[in-house]
Amino acid sequence: MLNEKYDQYSFILDRTARKVKQYAQTAFAAHHFDLTVDQWIILRTIQECSSLTNKELAERCGKDQPTLTRIIDLLIKKKLVERIHHPTDRRALQLHITALGVEKIQHIAPQAAAFRMEAWNNLNEEDFAHFTRILNTIYKNLTP
DSSP, X not given: OHHHHHHHHHHHHHHHHHHHHHHXXXXXXXXXOSOOHHHHHHXXXXXXXXXOOHHXXXXXXXXXXXXXXXXXXXXXXXXXXXXXXXXXXXXXXXEEEOHHXXXXXXXXXXXXXXXXXXXXXXXXXXXXXXXXXXXXXXXXXXXX
């Protein structure tokens, strides 16, 4: 009986995460952003942490290497990101946001923040504190 209860929590967590992503993707499409939510997450992460390796970027964004490579290739094709040589390691490449990428981020960021706020309606500070504590505990439980 106890396992069924925990299975239900996992189901609710998964269902909610899928709903949040689906809602955001629908909003991105309705506003003609020409980016998927996954592309947006990668673009923002590159902007915030341009010195990350591909492996670190994949881990931070929760993507496997092949998926990350496909997303980066699409961002490069859209001229939002470029690969540049690493200043001290000739074998390595870094990802750099282009001027067009910066413009895209500046255009989308306020609207994306507004979409995210829809999920948080009717929650108070105490709800956020519990929510954060619970999710961090779950994350720590699954981190070696």
